[in-house]
Amino acid sequence: MRRILVTEDSATMRSLLIATIESCGDYEVIEASSGFEALRLLPREKVDLIITDINMPDINGLELISYVRKNANYTDTPLFIISTEGREKDVEKGLALGANEYLVKPIDPKRLQALIVKYIGS
Amino acid sequence: MSVSEMSAKAVKDFLAEAEEILDQLCSDLGVMSDSVDGAECSPDSLNSVFRGAHSLKGLAGMFGFMGVQELSHNLENLLDSLRLGKVKLTSPVMTLLMDALEALGTMIRNLSEVGGVDPPIEQLVARINSAISAPGDSENDSIISTLGLPPSMLNALTEYEEHRLLENIRKSRNIFSVLASFPLATFDQDLAELTDILKKTGEVVSTLPSVGSSIESSIDFEILYGAAKNLDEVTLLIADTNATVRLLGNGATPPPTTASVVVGPDESVPNIQQDSSITAKSMSRTVRVDIGKLDDLMNIVGELVLSHSTISDITEKMRQAGYTGHLAELQKAAKGLERKLNELQKGVMEIRMIPVGQLYDKMGRIVRKISKEQGKKVDLKTFGADTELDKLIMEDIADPLMHIIRNSIDHGIEPPEERVAAGKSERGLIRLSSYQKGNHVVIEVEDDGRGIDLEKVKKKALERGIISDAEALSEREVIELIFLPGFSTSETVSDISGRGVGMDVVKNNIAAVSGMVDVESTLGQGSRMIITLPITLAIIKALIISTAGRFYALPITSVLESIMLHKKDILTVERKEVIQLRESTLPLLHLNRFFHLESKVNEADSCFVVVVGVAEKRLGIVVDDLLGQQDIVIKNLGAMFEGLHGVSGAADLGDQRTILVLDVSGIIHESTKGGGQI
Numbered sequence: 001m002r003r004i005l006v007t008e009d010s011a012t013m014r015s016l017l018i019a020t021i022e023s024c025g026d027y028e029v030i031e032a033s034s035g036f037e038a039l040r041l042l043p044r045e046k047v048d049l050i051i052t053d054i055n056m057p058d059i060n061g062l063e064l065i066s067y068v069r070k071n072a073n074y075t076d077t078p079l080f081i082i083s084t085e086g087r088e089k090d091v092e093k094g095l096a097l098g099a100n101e102y103l104v105k106p107i108d109p110k111r112l113q114a115l116i117v118k119y120i121g122s
Numbered sequence: 123m124s125v126s127e128m129s130a131k132a133v134k135d136f137l138a139e140a141e142e143i144l145d146q147l148c149s150d151l152g153v154m155s156d157s158v159d160g161a162e163c164s165p166d167s168l169n170s171v172f173r174g175a176h177s178l179k180g181l182a183g184m185f186g187f188m189g190v191q192e193l194s195h196n197l198e199n200l201l202d203s204l205r206l207g208k209v210k211l212t213s214p215v216m217t218l219l220m221d222a223l224e225a226l227g228t229m230i231r232n233l234s235e236v237g238g239v240d241p242p243i244e245q246l247v248a249r250i251n252s253a254i255s256a257p258g259d260s261e262n263d264s265i266i267s268t269l270g271l272p273p274s275m276l277n278a279l280t281e282y283e284e285h286r287l288l289e290n291i292r293k294s295r296n297i298f299s300v301l302a303s304f305p306l307a308t309f310d311q312d313l314a315e316l317t318d319i320l321k322k323t324g325e326v327v328s329t330l331p332s333v334g335s336s337i338e339s340s341i342d343f344e345i346l347y348g349a350a351k352n353l354d355e356v357t358l359l360i361a362d363t364n365a366t367v368r369l370l371g372n373g374a375t376p377p378p379t380t381a382s383v384v385v386g387p388d389e390s391v392p393n394i395q396q397d398s399s400i401t402a403k404s405m406s407r408t409v410r411v412d413i414g415k416l417d418d419l420m421n422i423v424g425e426l427v428l429s430h431s432t433i434s435d436i437t438e439k440m441r442q443a444g445y446t447g448h449l450a451e452l453q454k455a456a457k458g459l460e461r462k463l464n465e466l467q468k469g470v471m472e473i474r475m476i477p478v479g480q481l482y483d484k485m486g487r488i489v490r491k492i493s494k495e496q497g498k499k500v501d502l503k504t505f506g507a508d509t510e511l512d513k514l515i516m517e518d519i520a521d522p523l524m525h526i527i528r529n530s531i532d533h534g535i536e537p538p539e540e541r542v543a544a545g546k547s548e549r550g551l552i553r554l555s556s557y558q559k560g561n562h563v564v565i566e567v568e569d570d571g572r573g574i575d576l577e578k579v580k581k582k583a584l585e586r587g588i589i590s591d592a593e594a595l596s597e598r599e600v601i602e603l604i605f606l607p608g609f610s611t612s613e614t615v616s617d618i619s620g621r622g623v624g625m626d627v628v629k630n631n632i633a634a635v636s637g638m639v640d641v642e643s644t645l646g647q648g649s650r651m652i653i654t655l656p657i658t659l660a661i662i663k664a665l666i667i668s669t670a671g672r673f674y675a676l677p678i679t680s681v682l683e684s685i686m687l688h689k690k691d692i693l694t695v696e697r698k699e700v701i702q703l704r705e706s707t708l709p710l711l712h713l714n715r716f717f718h719l720e721s722k723v724n725e726a727d728s729c730f731v732v733v734v735g736v737a738e739k740r741l742g743i744v745v746d747d748l749l750g751q752q753d754i755v756i757k758n759l760g761a762m763f764e765g766l767h768g769v770s771g772a773a774d775l776g777d778q779r780t781i782l783v784l785d786v787s788g789i790i791h792e793s794t795k796g797g798g799q800i
Contacts, residue, residue: 043306
């Protein structure tokens with residue numbers, strides 16, 4: 001089964017993301033409630049897609065992307081940024097660091113589902 | 123996913139998280155308000171407020187709560203400008219932030235309550251927009267380029283982090299790169315220890331993780347650090363960690379370091395070690411749980427305690443019947459079970475406990491708001507924020523406490539001119555303190571205002587027909603008049619007292635959680651309200667009593683004392699039975715008559731009187747026998763018995779007997795309204 005890592009500090013937002021992902025196919029979702037948790041999970045878990053928020057309390061999403069892209073195991077893993085409107089500069093940086101796509105909150109479930117299918121299949 | 127598809131549970135989760143965010147925002151704004159118009163605001167708290175508004179906006183957008191989304195979006199914009207230094211934190215901006223927060227609170231409450239009216243947000247949004255000045259020139263990238271940062275690092279800086287980096291350079295601080303490698307298993311604590319050391323004398327701008335020497339076991343961090351220190355000083359600072367540091371760029375000329383920030387090696391060692399224990403704790407690892415689940419858990423624990431006493435009883439019976447077999451082992455096992463059950467009970471109780479500090483944050487905001495509205499200058503000092511109290515009691519006490527503080531500012535603290543004229547400092551002081559006293563938590567609100575004018579109270583009470591003769595009243599009795607319904611000494615009904623409630627309501631709300639309120643006051647020097655609360659409502663100590671062959675439990679928190687009484691000591695005053703207890707007259711109530719029970723023992727010469735009190739009311743309950751104290755778990759009787767007077771629930775005694783728990787305030791209420799003899 002395809003595995004997706006969701007890194008998002010808001011529990012409500014996280015469970016909504018997971019519900020959206022699970023409704024569009026048979027994916028296994030791994031949750032991280034902070035950048036630190038993602039750092040801890042990544043070396044242990046094999047994931048096929050990473051979805052991360054930018055604004056998080058410990059390390060931010062950009063720092064996480066930079067880590068992911070420097071890690072030989074994940075140089076090609078698809079990565080989506082979740083951002084809020086008005087923070088275009090941060091999105092630009094994220095894409096420059098190697099994020100594949102970005103989604104703006106509130107998340108459009110159809111777009112998220114389409115992107116997941118596009119990158120890792122259904 | 124549309125709102126209609128969204129489950130009620132998701133909305134509930136949203137409300138819980140929104141409430142948590144708002145609480146955090148309140149507390150952060152409190153910290154920020156200390157740096158209005160001057161002192162530099164801590165970037166950490168500013169950033170935390172920004173993140174709070176940001177999360178709220180995202181959540182509200184997801185659920186389609188447009189009002190909340192719009193306001194938090196605008197609030198976020200304002201905070202972003204503050205964060206990036208485009209707007210200065212002035213007093214009007216602070217007021218605006220607090221107003222916006224209050225409106226958000228009301229709107230979120232209205233989502234869960236029917237009938238609330240949302241505040242108009244257009245005006246707030248307009249105020250926010252005018253506060254955000256035109257964005258300034260884009261930051262000068264060339265300043266940053268002098269540091270010679272690798273692009274990989276530069277690109278991972280958010281706009282905000284870039285701004286902080288520039289601020290540090292502008293303040294002529296040196297910028298360092300601190301490199302550290304930590305084991306994957308413990309990196310969060312290790313990193314927190316390191317950054318805590320660094321934060322003591324500078325600012326951590328960014329933390330960039332990178333793959334360690336072995337991907338599976340370690341992780342490296344590059345920390346961008348700004349400090350008014352030279353390389354040697356920073357090297358010394360982190361000497362006890364495995365981190366290394368290098369200076370970026372040419373280094374500014376650091377301003378001379380003052381003596382207070384120089385950390386000598388011999389001092390720094392113990393300091394760092396002490397702090398490392400704190401850092402591990404400060405990493406927030408919390409689980410949000412519905413309090414109903416805790417109640418269920420508590421019920422199960424209560425039932426386990428009962429099962430255990432059944433086992434003990436059987437063991438005892440076996441012993442008496444002469445069984446020897448495995449009796450000793452059984453007794454030992456039962457003893458072990460008891461110990462573990464006590465630990466379990468204690469553990470479940472502790473989960474419900476939260477520090478009153480959470481309440482203090484809310485009160486701080488109220489003090490700032492009301493004193494501003496009243497044109498008074500008031501400081502709030504808080505003590506004992508760590509004191510723990512049952513979450514449910516805490517919720518029920520928030521409103522009464524707010525009204526008491528409202529009253530202190532409204533009626534107690536004088537306007538600045540009047541205070542100066544009276545030889546006091548211009549700023550009034552409210553002390554809010556909490557401490558544990560046995561099985562109770564005491565919360566005190568003390569002000570240094572004008573105190574309660576007894577003559578004025580008497581006059582008012584006479585005018586309102588609450589009393590007919592003031593001369594006979596003791597000082598204590600006069601003060602207690604303020605707790606009577608419809609009493610107010612305020613000469614002009616201000617905006618605040620208009621919205622406020624009387625002290626009678628405050629007193630009743632506190633009594634509803636088995637609490638009491640008392641007041642002490644000295645004219646011209648101030649007043650002190652003392653709220654005494656039980657630590658928890660889940661398991662209580664009760665006095666087991668009997669009358670007419672039936673058993674009842676009396677919550678020990680309302681029992682003041684119990685005395686042996688001889689029939690001849692009972693006096694009859696105005697057809698009511700009373701006794702003389704020390705200096706005062708105590709009305710009596712025969713429990714058997716209250717429940718219309720036939721009593722056999724009542725004809726005896728002596729009986730027991732349990733003196734109970736809720737708030738300032740006292741009553742002597744006449745019973746046949748006292749059977750001792752016991753921990754009980756109060757259970758609801760269910761909707762069918764809702765109208766039952768004098769009973770608050772039932773409890774199992776453990777020997778398969780179920781008894782009723784008396785509702786002391788209900789009984790007192792019934793006995794005073796009855797008029798005739800009971």
